[in-house]
Amino acid sequence: MSEVTVSRPPVRGGVGESVQRPDGIPKVTGRFEFLGDMHAEGMLWGATRRAWVPHARIERIDTTPALALPGVHAVLTQDDVPGHRYQGQALTDQPVLAEERVRYWGEAVAVVAADDPETARRAAEAVVVELEELEPLTDLELARDRGEVFRHIPVRRGDPDAHGEVVVEGTYVTATQDPAALGTEAGLAIPDGQGGVDLWGPTQWTHVDLTQLAACLALDPGQVRVQPCRIGGAFGSREDLSLQTHIAMLALRLDRPVKMVYDRTESFVGHVKRHAGLMHYRHEADRDGHLVRVDAQILLDGGPYQLTSQAVIANSTFFAVGPYRCDNVFVDGYALRTNNPPSGAMRGFGANQPCFAAEAQMDRLADELGLDPIELRLRNAITQGDRLATTGQLIEHPLPTDEVIRSVTAIPLPEPEDDDEPLHLPGGTGLTTPRDRVVRGIGYAVGLKNLEFSEGFDDFAEARVELTADGAVVHTAAIEVGQGMVTVIAQVVRSVLGMSRVEVAFDHTGQIGSAGSTSASRQTQMAGNAALEAATVVRDKALEAGGGDHLDDAGVWRGDTLVTSLAALTADGPIDHHVRYRHRPTDEPDADGQGELHVDFCVAAHRAVVDVDPDLGLVRVVEIAIGQDVGRAINPQQVHGQIEGGIAQGMGHAVMEEVVLDHGVIRNASFTDYLLPTTLDAPTVEAALVEQPSPWGPFGAKGMAELPTMSATPAVVAAIRAATSLPLTRAPVHPEDIVTGPHDAPE
Amino acid sequence: MIVTLEVNGERRTAEVAGWESLLWVLRERLGLTGAKDACQQGECGSCSVIFDGQLVCACLVMAADAEGAQVTTVEGLADATDLHPVQRAYVDEGAVQCGYCTPGLVVATAHLLTEHPDATPDEVREALAGNLCRCTGYGSVLRAVAAAQGASDPAGADREA
Numbered sequence: 001m002s003e004v005t006v007s008r009p010p011v012r013g014g015v016g017e018s019v020q021r022p023d024g025i026p027k028v029t030g031r032f033e034f035l036g037d038m039h040a041e042g043m044l045w046g047a048t049r050r051a052w053v054p055h056a057r058i059e060r061i062d063t064t065p066a067l068a069l070p071g072v073h074a075v076l077t078q079d080d081v082p083g084h085r086y087q088g089q090a091l092t093d094q095p096v097l098a099e100e101r102v103r104y105w106g107e108a109v110a111v112v113a114a115d116d117p118e119t120a121r122r123a124a125e126a127v128v129v130e131l132e133e134l135e136p137l138t139d140l141e142l143a144r145d146r147g148e149v150f151r152h153i154p155v156r157r158g159d160p161d162a163h164g165e166v167v168v169e170g171t172y173v174t175a176t177q178d179p180a181a182l183g184t185e186a187g188l189a190i191p192d193g194q195g196g197v198d199l200w201g202p203t204q205w206t207h208v209d210l211t212q213l214a215a216c217l218a219l220d221p222g223q224v225r226v227q228p229c230r231i232g233g234a235f236g237s238r239e240d241l242s243l244q245t246h247i248a249m250l251a252l253r254l255d256r257p258v259k260m261v262y263d264r265t266e267s268f269v270g271h272v273k274r275h276a277g278l279m280h281y282r283h284e285a286d287r288d289g290h291l292v293r294v295d296a297q298i299l300l301d302g303g304p305y306q307l308t309s310q311a312v313i314a315n316s317t318f319f320a321v322g323p324y325r326c327d328n329v330f331v332d333g334y335a336l337r338t339n340n341p342p343s344g345a346m347r348g349f350g351a352n353q354p355c356f357a358a359e360a361q362m363d364r365l366a367d368e369l370g371l372d373p374i375e376l377r378l379r380n381a382i383t384q385g386d387r388l389a390t391t392g393q394l395i396e397h398p399l400p401t402d403e404v405i406r407s408v409t410a411i412p413l414p415e416p417e418d419d420d421e422p423l424h425l426p427g428g429t430g431l432t433t434p435r436d437r438v439v440r441g442i443g444y445a446v447g448l449k450n451l452e453f454s455e456g457f458d459d460f461a462e463a464r465v466e467l468t469a470d471g472a473v474v475h476t477a478a479i480e481v482g483q484g485m486v487t488v489i490a491q492v493v494r495s496v497l498g499m500s501r502v503e504v505a506f507d508h509t510g511q512i513g514s515a516g517s518t519s520a521s522r523q524t525q526m527a528g529n530a531a532l533e534a535a536t537v538v539r540d541k542a543l544e545a546g547g548g549d550h551l552d553d554a555g556v557w558r559g560d561t562l563v564t565s566l567a568a569l570t571a572d573g574p575i576d577h578h579v580r581y582r583h584r585p586t587d588e589p590d591a592d593g594q595g596e597l598h599v600d601f602c603v604a605a606h607r608a609v610v611d612v613d614p615d616l617g618l619v620r621v622v623e624i625a626i627g628q629d630v631g632r633a634i635n636p637q638q639v640h641g642q643i644e645g646g647i648a649q650g651m652g653h654a655v656m657e658e659v660v661l662d663h664g665v666i667r668n669a670s671f672t673d674y675l676l677p678t679t680l681d682a683p684t685v686e687a688a689l690v691e692q693p694s695p696w697g698p699f700g701a702k703g704m705a706e707l708p709t710m711s712a713t714p715a716v717v718a719a720i721r722a723a724t725s726l727p728l729t730r731a732p733v734h735p736e737d738i739v740t741g742p743h744d745a746p747e
Numbered sequence: 748m749i750v751t752l753e754v755n756g757e758r759r760t761a762e763v764a765g766w767e768s769l770l771w772v773l774r775e776r777l778g779l780t781g782a783k784d785a786c787q788q789g790e791c792g793s794c795s796v797i798f799d800g801q802l803v804c805a806c807l808v809m810a811a812d813a814e815g816a817q818v819t820t821v822e823g824l825a826d827a828t829d830l831h832p833v834q835r836a837y838v839d840e841g842a843v844q845c846g847y848c849t850p851g852l853v854v855a856t857a858h859l860l861t862e863h864p865d866a867t868p869d870e871v872r873e874a875l876a877g878n879l880c881r882c883t884g885y886g887s888v889l890r891a892v893a894a895a896q897g898a899s900d901p902a903g904a905d906r907e908a
């Protein structure tokens with residue numbers, strides 16, 4: 001995008017400014033209408049009958065007792081699905097409602113619509129579901145041995161006989177993490193009276209929902225309008241369908257609007273989670289600490305349906321080594337089918353699990369070599385001109401691994417504390433911990449991840465920029481989930497046009513083509529570049545039509561003279577341009593997992609400081625510092641917001657966040673039992689942004705919001721290791737892991 | 748059963764069923780959807796309202812117990828022309844991302860600063876520990892509270908790298 005220059009004089013609200021979100025005021029006043037706040041005239045309420053067993057054969061479903069209740073309008077099962085009976089983004093293997101078998105705890109078996117939510121809830125309970133329970137498959141090695149494999153990816157790079165003098169091995173486990181977006185799943189389906197439907201549901205990509213919905217509803221895609229939605233957070237959990245097909249089926253059957261809202265427990269079973277991982281690693285290095293060889297086996301728990309597991313395991317496999325050079329790499333990644341809850345996307349998308357394991361391995365290696373862990377990482381740091389250790393891909397663009405490590409170590413360490421304020425001690429107001437028992441630890445981790453979609457996927461984003469007398473409007477189907485893309489797109493377009501009056505319009509699937517997914521750290525670059533290219537053409541058309549050399553909110557100027565007002569310029573109609581932006585193509589991996597699979601990469605380094613009470617196993621995360629590659633910060637305040645929020649999720653997974661599974665049953669499906677970081681848990685964050693402009697991102701920007709989560713988890717656990725001298729090979733670390741000593745092997 | 752209460756200075760009456768919470772009455776009977784329902788258990792604070800001068804989780808108050816009560820919700824904080832200073836600070840400091848926690852946090856912060864305008868940073872952390880936010884990691888929230896207190900913000904001052 002090198003031909004684009006920022007217009008002069010600098011525009012208000014352009015690139016580089018901490019522009020405020022346009023939805024900020026509606027959100028602080030309570031007027032912003034989230035999905036669960038929506039209402040339609042004459043609407044009914046939906047509810048879901050679930051089977052609370054992890055694996056069973058369905059013997060009988062009887063809907064008549066539910067239908068007999070006053071106020072109940074419909075009870076639907078899998079037999080009522082009008083079209084294709086399975087959904088899924090890639091492989092359509094998930095029944096819309098359970099069919100013949102229940103494959104995970106809480107799977108939906110039937111849906112009802114009734115006059116009010118309480119009647120709907122009672123009706124759902126009244127559906128008779130007779131089950132014969134079956135043994136659930138919940139063990140990853142057993143699933144692999146039985147061939148319950150969604151995808152196996154082998155990586156074979158380099159010389160199988162190469163070996164290093166110094167060897168470290170380890171087995172690592174990461175638990176299932178819940179995205180726990182604060183808004184539960186909610187949706188509204190409104191039939192259009194002509195056989196079609198308008199649908200508002202939790203999403204990160206309306207067009208991929210559309211494909212699945214149209215097939216399941218047996219409708220032409222033009223008859224289903226998936227609407228942009230207002231949801232309370234996502235973090236990956238909205239990438240797969242939850243209640244959309246259910247409410248659309250009910251609404252179409254009854255020809256009435258139907259709304260459904262999940263409660264928190266339903267939400268736990270109603271959206272995908274971060275895959276649990278089991279990883280065996282062997283690192284070999286020479287005496288100077290240069291990596292010679294890495295062997296890894298990575299098992300991810302996909303749950304019963306594929307969803308995005310085939311892509312998540314690709315990230316785990318291809319980022320198995322992290323941001324380091326190594327010429328001999330042998331990895332086997334498996335995404336496995338089990339009766340645990342369905343897993344899918346969550347911030348970092350499969351790159352987090354191996355990052356936890358591989359960074360622990362780097363610390364072990366440093367220890368074995370007697371080298372400083374930072375020095376070891378710097379000696380191996382990958383950068384532009386190197387090859388990715390797994391796939392052999394040449395790194396063509398700036399990748400400041402060295403710089404993010406140096407910038408995080410340059411941030412001053414927090415002062416040692418000696419006060420007795422309980423909030424500054426592990427255990428807090430529980431008053432459990434005397435200051436003199438506290439041990440401080442410091443740990444580091446570095447994360448590497450891809451940007452955008454990989455492996456040959458045709459990845460594109462559409463945008464249309466329209467210039468009228470009132471200013472410019474950017475049309476997009478990209479989904480704003482709270483991350484701030486709405487300001488980023490507007491800022492990019494303001495800087496291109498030289499105009500402040502720019503708004504973003506979120507279109508439904510009938511109004512514009514796909515923007516692709518709000519995931520993979522991709523919308524800043526993808527929706528951003530689509531908007532940038534469309535705006536560039538609009539500007540050029542406007543300058544030509546107006547006969548000038550630059551544009552602003554007044555109109556077209558030649559030098560210091562306004563030659564054509566915006567009103568005159570657009571008197572015959574808006575000036576507009578539509579773009580379908582594609583990033584450069586990528587390859588599918590060959591049989592050895594080799595190829596140019598990725599468009600681009602980003603990197604971050606974390607330093608965690610923790611205080612540990614070794615007697616009780618309590619941890620206080622004091623501070624997390626980060627050096628982060630951002631290309632260029634389009635909105636610095638939002639970049640810091642993504643960093644702080646991402647770090648809280650990563651540290652949560654290090655010390656508290658775990659979906660506790662007992663033979664497929666979730667034991668903590670509520671906010672009372674699934675612990676999320678609060679203001680008392682969240683650390684102070686110090687951030688250093690490394691700005692090496694991307695040659696192709698809008699104004700040099702890169703996607704950045706996943707990395708703050710990724711390497712935060714291993715950094716915190718490394719810091720606890722440093723404080724306790726325990727191996728701690730499992731995330732999250734529980735108090736008993738610290739109190740009762742080494743837990744080197746998974747159960 | 749009929750419940751009569753004062754919400755944001757207005758007398759309101761609602762026909763309610765025995766199982767209904769104050770949160771349900773506000774959202775579904777009175778059309779005030781500002782307070783959110785994220786956990787139903789008093790754990791997240793997204794339903795925070797001020798109830799006879801106390802900060803409560805509206806999901807834990809039975810509708811029947813709201814008879815005669817004075818309730819302030821997020822919709823009642825701003826006046827016709829101006830945002831409440833806490834609301835302004837949340838917008839300015841970027842403490843709003845998805846915004847689902849925001850109504851509860853804004854109400855809890857406004858209540859805190861009425862009761863303890865000079866709350867220390869530790870006291871602020873403790874007071875807001877009942878309000879979960881999944882997006883922000885709380886840094887911007889704490890800066891917003893400090894800004895609303897009119898205090899200079901030591902954490903924010905050295906934040907820019």
Ligand code: FES
Nearest residue numbers: 786789791792806
């Ligand atoms: S909904 Fe009331 S505290 Fe969570």
Ligand code: FES
Nearest residue numbers: 845846880881882
């Ligand atoms: S801004 Fe999303 S939960 Fe707080």
